[in-house]
Amino acid sequence: MVTFNYNPDEKVITAIFAGRLDTLAVQKLSEIIMLNLPLKDGKSEDKVIFDLTGVEYISSSFIRICLNIAKQAGSGMFSIIHCQPFIKKTFKISGLDELLNVT
Amino acid sequence: MSDSLIEKADEILEKAQFAAAEFHQYDQVQTDRIVEAVFKAGFSNRVKLAKMAHEETGMGIWEHKVIKNVLGTQLVYESIRDEKTVGVISSDPRTGITEIAQPLGPILAVIPVTNPTSTTMFKILICLKSRNPIIISAHRGAAKSCIETVRICYEAALEAGAPEDCIQIISSGSREFTHILMAHPKIALILATGGTGLVKAAYSSGNPAIGVGPGNVPVFIDESADIPFAVKNIISSKTFDNGTICASEQAIVVIETIEQNVRAEFEKQNCYFLSPEEIKKVEKVAIVEESMSMSPYIVGQSVSVICQKSGITVPVGTRILLAKLDGIGKEYPLSMEVLAPILAFYAADDYNTAINMCIDLNYLGGIGHSACIYANDEKRIMDYAELLNAGRILVNTPTSQGAVGYFYNHLAPSLTLGCGTGGKNITTENITAKNLINIQRVSRRMPNELWFSHDQKNYFEESFSTDEILENYYKNH
Numbered sequence: 001m002v003t004f005n006y007n008p009d010e011k012v013i014t015a016i017f018a019g020r021l022d023t024l025a026v027q028k029l030s031e032i033i034m035l036n037l038p039l040k041d042g043k044s045e046d047k048v049i050f051d052l053t054g055v056e057y058i059s060s061s062f063i064r065i066c067l068n069i070a071k072q073a074g075s076g077m078f079s080i081i082h083c084q085p086f087i088k089k090t091f092k093i094s095g096l097d098e099l100l101n102v103t
Numbered sequence: 104m105s106d107s108l109i110e111k112a113d114e115i116l117e118k119a120q121f122a123a124a125e126f127h128q129y130d131q132v133q134t135d136r137i138v139e140a141v142f143k144a145g146f147s148n149r150v151k152l153a154k155m156a157h158e159e160t161g162m163g164i165w166e167h168k169v170i171k172n173v174l175g176t177q178l179v180y181e182s183i184r185d186e187k188t189v190g191v192i193s194s195d196p197r198t199g200i201t202e203i204a205q206p207l208g209p210i211l212a213v214i215p216v217t218n219p220t221s222t223t224m225f226k227i228l229i230c231l232k233s234r235n236p237i238i239i240s241a242h243r244g245a246a247k248s249c250i251e252t253v254r255i256c257y258e259a260a261l262e263a264g265a266p267e268d269c270i271q272i273i274s275s276g277s278r279e280f281t282h283i284l285m286a287h288p289k290i291a292l293i294l295a296t297g298g299t300g301l302v303k304a305a306y307s308s309g310n311p312a313i314g315v316g317p318g319n320v321p322v323f324i325d326e327s328a329d330i331p332f333a334v335k336n337i338i339s340s341k342t343f344d345n346g347t348i349c350a351s352e353q354a355i356v357v358i359e360t361i362e363q364n365v366r367a368e369f370e371k372q373n374c375y376f377l378s379p380e381e382i383k384k385v386e387k388v389a390i391v392e393e394s395m396s397m398s399p400y401i402v403g404q405s406v407s408v409i410c411q412k413s414g415i416t417v418p419v420g421t422r423i424l425l426a427k428l429d430g431i432g433k434e435y436p437l438s439m440e441v442l443a444p445i446l447a448f449y450a451a452d453d454y455n456t457a458i459n460m461c462i463d464l465n466y467l468g469g470i471g472h473s474a475c476i477y478a479n480d481e482k483r484i485m486d487y488a489e490l491l492n493a494g495r496i497l498v499n500t501p502t503s504q505g506a507v508g509y510f511y512n513h514l515a516p517s518l519t520l521g522c523g524t525g526g527k528n529i530t531t532e533n534i535t536a537k538n539l540i541n542i543q544r545v546s547r548r549m550p551n552e553l554w555f556s557h558d559q560k561n562y563f564e565e566s567f568s569t570d571e572i573l574e575n576y577y578k579n580h
Contacts, residue, residue, distance in 0.1 A: 085458040085490045092466050092492075103459075 018054030116289040118268040119209035122236035125266035131189040142180035144259030152220040162403025167344035175221035199547030206234040208291030217347040219245035233539035246274035319469030325478035333477035340501030350506030354447035362450040390436035471522030494531030
């Protein structure tokens with residue numbers, strides 16, 4: 001449901017998600033996400049990208065995780081890419097698409 | 104707040120309230136007679152008023168303003184002519200519900216400079232049809248033509264027996280006065296058509312409002328579209344009155360695979376793709392940098408005027424300027440609404456990216472307004488409709504003439520287009536007379552057998568499960 005790629009040259013870690021990210025799935029994923037992201041003392045030295053190419057549903061708990069990570073990563077260090085239009089619209093409705101840098 | 108302005112507002116509203124009191128007693132026949140007379144008067148002056156509006160505002164094309172006046176009179180009239188708006192408007196013996204229409208009271212109608220005479224006549228007709236006195240607040244840039252429109256309509260209304268002061272106009276151009284009127288306790292409703300600030304003021308006034316603000320209409324040309332047809336329709340719409348209708352196309356989005364075909368078709372039909380340097384020059388005159396909003400000096404201007412102001416040269420006869428942009432947002436000024444023959448143009452890598460671009464454009468100042476798709480793939484049409492936040496999703500249709508109804512579809516002819524809650528409106532409908540009445544429902548006693556035939560004591564017994572209660576509720580039905 002999630003795999004991580006690290007690009008040391010560009011200092012970018014990409015989490016690639018797939019499937020339905022409902023509340024139950026996010027509960028299982030949250031610990032894995034936090035363990036794999038380079039957040040130290042609430043800050044990130046590497047850019048964090050969530051790639052949602054294969055995601056077909058997101059729960060509010062996933063949006064909350066995105067928000068927490070974006071805040072911890074700091075300004076300009078977090079982004080969400082490759083949303084399906086339905087997911088893009090979901091972020092728009094949440095009102096967080098700009099804050100989360102959803103493209 | 105000036106005392107003299109408050110006194111002036113009190114005076115206008117007192118007159119309007121007296122008119123409302125008298126109007127309230129009119130029956131459907133009397134009301135319809137007035138509406139017909141006003142329609143005929145406005146319609147017979149359609150050319151004169153169009154030329155006046157064009158001359159006074161310096162915007163648009165007078166012949167197109169004639170068509171707008173026809174929409175605001177003939178087409179609106181025909182759509183409301185047979186509608187019941189007085190007294191009992193429906194009665195259903197099956198439900199025992201009878202609906203009675205009541206007028207709202209004095210309506211303040213704010214008129215935009217882009218469509219002054221047509222919107223004035225349209226709002227007068229729908230207000231009179233619903234027996235509401237109307238106070239026109241004209242834009243100072245179109246005051247003369249609005250005053251003349253009101254004079255023509257008011258004289259015809261009086262001649263047909265309408266109450267005195269059923270149509271009034273304020274044309275001082277003072278924002279303060281308009282705000283005083285908006286907040287006046289005797290105003291029943293504000294019909295605000297205009298910019299974001301004005302619409303927000305209407306909603307903040309404390310009085311009910313139907314406010315319609317800006318759009319930023321994305322157009323997706325799908326791979327299944329008939330490209331020459333799509334381009335022809337887009338041009339006919341974006342050049343209509345030099346793009347002054349808020350539903351006019353703002354950005355064209357295509358998938359890379361058809362980009363060259365679409366570009367070639369636009370060029371073939373006398374449109375011009377700006378170079379990056381030319382885009383920068385046009386941006387400067389089209390968008391005011393400080394406010395990041397469209398410049399009033401560009402609204403409704405022709406390509407030649409825009410080029411002159413921008414200091415660029417394009418082939419003679421160019422109909423639309425297109426700007427291929429890399430992004431959407433304030434960093435790309437031409438991705439925002441511009442009511443002139445300028446279009447943003449985007450080529451996406453794939454379908455999903457293209458639709459995401461349309462969503463971004465839709466949310467960049469045009470939520471709830473209108474969107475358009477050219478396609479011959481039903482699934483893509485319906486997917487697009489689901490994904491965009493727009494009151495009107497126009498399919499294979501020019502948006503200027505499509506969104507206002509009648510010409511290309513069966514939407515209600517209207518010059519006030521509801522944008523739903525996304526646009527801070529209460530409705531996504533094309534506003535018409537039925538939106539300007541209070542409907543009272545007379546409900547005859549028709550006891551609900553379901554309710555009275557089951558044991559209501561069950562509700563007080565906590566040990567009964569929901570299923571047990573429902574089983575009892577629906578037993579023998």
